[in-house]
Amino acid sequence: MIxxxxxxxxxxAAALAVLQLAGGLLALRxxxxxxxxxxxxxxxxxxxxxxxxxxxxxxxxxxxTDLSVKLVATSSHTAKxxxxxxxxxxxxxxxSMLLWVTVMALAGALIAAIERRLPERTMQAxxxxxxxxxxxxxxxLLLSSNPFERLPQPAVEGLGLNPLLQxxxxxxxxxxxxxxxxxxxxxxxxxxxALITRQVTPxxxxxxxxxxxxxxxxxxxxxxxxxxWAYYELGWGGYWFWDPVENAxxxxxxxxxxxxxxxxxxxxxxxxxxxTIMLGVVAFSMSMLGTFLVRSGVLTxxxxxxxxxxxxxxxxFLLAIYIGGALLLFALRAGAISEGERFSMASRExxxxxxxxxxxxxxxxxxxxxxxxxxTEAFDVRVSVGPPYFNPVGAIFAFPMLTVMAVGPLLxxxxxxxxxxxxxxxxxxxxxxxxxxxxxxxxxxxxxALLGLTFAVALAAASFLPLKGxxxxxxxxxxxxxxxxxxxxxxMLFGMASESAFSKEKLAALEEGGxxxxxxxxxxLEAVEPVAGxxxxxxAGRMSASYxxxxxxxxAPQSRNFWAPPQQTTESVLITRWDGQLYAVxxxxxxxxxxxxxxxxxxxxxxxxYGGLLVALGGVMALVGRVRVDLRRRLVRRKLAERRNDMxxxx
Amino acid sequence: xxxxxxRLVLVLLxxxxxxxxxxLAIYALRNQASYFYLPxxxxxxxxxxxxxxxxxxMVAPGSLATMPDGITxxxxxxxxxxxxxxxxxxxxxxxxxxxxxGVVAEGRLGADGTFVADNLLAKHDxxxxxxxxxxxxxxxxxxxxxxxxxxxE
Numbered sequence: 174m175i176x177x178x179x180x181x182x183x184x185x186a187a188a189l190a191v192l193q194l195a196g197g198l199l200a201l202r203x204x205x206x207x208x209x210x211x212x213x214x215x216x217x218x219x220x221x222x223x224x225x226x227x228x229x230x231x232x233x234x235x236x237x238t239d240l241s242v243k244l245v246a247t248s249s250h251t252a253k254x255x256x257x258x259x260x261x262x263x264x265x266x267x268x269s270m271l272l273w274v275t276v277m278a279l280a281g282a283l284i285a286a287i288e289r290r291l292p293e294r295t296m297q298a299x300x301x302x303x304x305x306x307x308x309x310x311x312x313x314l315l316l317s318s319n320p321f322e323r324l325p326q327p328a329v330e331g332l333g334l335n336p337l338l339q340x341x342x343x344x345x346x347x348x349x350x351x352x353x354x355x356x357x358x359x360x361x362x363x364x365x366x367a368l369i370t371r372q373v374t375p376x377x378x379x380x381x382x383x384x385x386x387x388x389x390x391x392x393x394x395x396x397x398x399x400x401x402w403a404y405y406e407l408g409w410g411g412y413w414f415w416d417p418v419e420n421a422x423x424x425x426x427x428x429x430x431x432x433x434x435x436x437x438x439x440x441x442x443x444x445x446x447x448x449t450i451m452l453g454v455v456a457f458s459m460s461m462l463g464t465f466l467v468r469s470g471v472l473t474x475x476x477x478x479x480x481x482x483x484x485x486x487x488x489x490f491l492l493a494i495y496i497g498g499a500l501l502l503f504a505l506r507a508g509a510i511s512e513g514e515r516f517s518m519a520s521r522e523x524x525x526x527x528x529x530x531x532x533x534x535x536x537x538x539x540x541x542x543x544x545x546x547x548x549t550e551a552f553d554v555r556v557s558v559g560p561p562y563f564n565p566v567g568a569i570f571a572f573p574m575l576t577v578m579a580v581g582p583l584l585x586x587x588x589x590x591x592x593x594x595x596x597x598x599x600x601x602x603x604x605x606x607x608x609x610x611x612x613x614x615x616x617x618x619x620x621x622a623l624l625g626l627t628f629a630v631a632l633a634a635a636s637f638l639p640l641k642g643x644x645x646x647x648x649x650x651x652x653x654x655x656x657x658x659x660x661x662x663x664x665m666l667f668g669m670a671s672e673s674a675f676s677k678e679k680l681a682a683l684e685e686g687g688x689x690x691x692x693x694x695x696x697x698l699e700a701v702e703p704v705a706g707x708x709x710x711x712x713a714g715r716m717s718a719s720y721x722x723x724x725x726x727x728x729a730p731q732s733r734n735f736w737a738p739p740q741q742t743t744e745s746v747l748i749t750r751w752d753g754q755l756y757a758v759x760x761x762x763x764x765x766x767x768x769x770x771x772x773x774x775x776x777x778x779x780x781x782x783y784g785g786l787l788v789a790l791g792g793v794m795a796l797v798g799r800v801r802v803d804l805r806r807r808l809v810r811r812k813l814a815e816r817r818n819d820m821x822x823x824x
Numbered sequence: 825x826x827x828x829x830x831r832l833v834l835v836l837l838x839x840x841x842x843x844x845x846x847x848l849a850i851y852a853l854r855n856q857a858s859y860f861y862l863p864x865x866x867x868x869x870x871x872x873x874x875x876x877x878x879x880x881x882m883v884a885p886g887s888l889a890t891m892p893d894g895i896t897x898x899x900x901x902x903x904x905x906x907x908x909x910x911x912x913x914x915x916x917x918x919x920x921x922x923x924x925x926g927v928v929a930e931g932r933l934g935a936d937g938t939f940v941a942d943n944l945l946a947k948h949d950x951x952x953x954x955x956x957x958x959x960x961x962x963x964x965x966x967x968x969x970x971x972x973x974x975x976x977e
Contacts, residue, residue: 447831448834448838512830512831515830516830526834526837529838530837530838530841530842531841533838533841533842533845534841534842534844534845535845537842537845537846537849538845538848538849541846541849541850541853542849542853545853545857546857549857554859555859555860556857556858556859556860557857557858557860557878557930558853558856558857558858559858559876561856561858561876562852562853562856562857565852566848566849566852566856569848570845680895680914680915680916681894681895682893682894682895743916758916760916760917761916761917763890763894763895765890765894767894769894769895769916771915771916
């Protein structure tokens, strides 16, 4: 019964999306205020509620493990902790697409409910666009990926969830990433709406900015969490593999980062109008492309749940309509949008343009590297593209971008002279030079790692320079947000470069009682014991690890065997210090009765994720700052209107 | 700069950077993409020593041996027409790595003709198969014992 309610809610939501699309379009034909147009906003809000209801129904059938629902039978199991039963609802193709649609409908409902700054016509066009995009994904869900399909006979037992996905990280990683991914649909709809009505104004950018910031914060968190999840769960010791699925999430982030900065220029200075619109279209296009790559089965990874060519073509079809349609509209209308304010190249705007171009270049590099294996496969040549391509080619554009990130915020808006900030630029240059010499003597690292360490230190110092000479208590929160986010980038860079330059790895075959060492750590394998869990058995290697002869720490990494479905996973153990992590993995027994143990000492590796969190925190601060200013502005406007009313009545 | 042409200049700047990025990417991809080899292809036309490539085939039954250090393993990857490549790998073997099953080895050909693997990809579970192994079952299903390809389709 619950499943049927969910399905019915989904169909009703799809019908409301049609109404929303029709209402928005009719409003555009008239003056924006006819009866059907009045239904657009309520349709969007109600739609959000219905889809949330459908998603709740799915969570319910998973929580009670209703085995008459096909999806539950194929991807869940009764012998599983409740939290993984619930998170298993989106650990499969249909459920994750429903999560996608849920986020999209809720975002649409939210703009319909609270957005009041845009001119009514642009708002109607935006809602129509949002309804149109949602409609495609409802169709996909209902016609080819119905999550509520029943089995003719209830299954006796479920097939289980991939053990790699039975992890607390999974409970939060996909929803976080999806909110970011799909949150960008709002920016897309805004961009399409503005293209339709040709009203690209600072007010439009101010209305769009909180949505971009919000989506970007979630994307940042999702990427950070996903990277940490891969790091400790896969047991390979790496935090980023340039896996196509990772790239699928990185590309929207790159586009959103560029969009965030160009929207700021549009909001503050009324420049970069067309460019901002373009990025709004590109950012969500990257989200949809990512969905296609991940969900269509063209790639194989833990993320690709179902290999079904029909679904792949369906998503490709949606992709062609939405991206192609938006780009066509852009090509037709871009010329009609009048040019914004001018600026000199030596200005904040100029620096942001360079930053945007560099981010777009990195995006192009990642996009080509991700699609290349798919292209060559069409000619029956199988290749894989990995770090030897992405790292150096990306770095060619990343380091200039980081340089601009260091000095750009010091420049004034509109027009400035390089001479005015020569002292600060000198400081950054001196730090870079000192860093190259110092780290060059200190570490035998690759050029990229060396540059990374150097830039990280210089950037960290430079991120505080915009605060120089200002009364810290009067600095706006949004500016603090920028400082924190840029500092986070520096920190992340330091973690990555340090991991690459200073990591120590040790592979050893140990008898019980045997000793080995890695970097400053010495590790003794005390004993190997069998362990049993609710749905797995394991061998655990009890080890004591001590840092530079210090107090030993007891750890027990495991090699686990799940039985539903049958699969082995490694449960690595991490010992975190402020200056790095010891990473221990238990292997199997070698033929002569010794046990394989793999150890890494990774100095400052944690800075990668702390940095990511700081970047997200910076985004939150910017969001809070902007929303506060907006609310205050709204209040002032209302007071002015009231006073005018009072005066009129007095007259 | 004449203010009149600003938009044009900006568009050109962006285009030059993006086209530059694309050209650089294509150039780098031709050199850095790691190609996939079957054993018979590697025997007939070996890649350059030290070039990163992937090798995919079946782990020959009875060929898996552990060196005295306890962590380095050697085995032979076989393909069609009695082709066989010796592989050396130092590390923890992937979970479902067994003799007589498919494997993809990432690494490079050493000067002595042994393939030195940095990483081995085996079947993770029935839902997660390295992409090359899927194709291999098409190309080589006839040659391989039926149990080898179970779950690889």
